[in-house]
Amino acid sequence: MFTAEDEDDDVARVFIDSLEEEIIEIYNRFKFPQKMIFTKEDAKNYNAATTCHICGGELGKYKVRDHCHLRVNFRGAAHNQCNLNYKILKFFP
Numbered sequence: 001m002f003t004a005e006d007e008d009d010d011v012a013r014v015f016i017d018s019l020e021e022e023i024i025e026i027y028n029r030f031k032f033p034q035k036m037i038f039t040k041e042d043a044k045n046y047n048a049a050t051t052c053h054i055c056g057g058e059l060g061k062y063k064v065r066d067h068c069h070l071r072v073n074f075r076g077a078a079h080n081q082c083n084l085n086y087k088i089l090k091f092f093p
Helices: 011-031 040-048 079-085
Strands: 063-065 074-078
Touching: 040 074, 063 079, 074 079
Parallel strands: none
Antiparallel strands: 063 074
């Protein structure tokens, strides 16, 4: 947080510079694929799953491990198509 100390401080410039630094940090953190975190409990849940955690439909014998690409944590078993169609926003509101 920045507070102007006198009337000559360019608060807007400081804000824009800090925002730009944060965006660069976020980009660098998430631009490279990271290995999914998949615990023993996750494996147990995946193997026992009979429904897609995205659409709720019944899973056949083919299922995939859906995971968050930002936090890299396992989310659940899913249909391959549901997993591929699951979108992450490409902007920060």
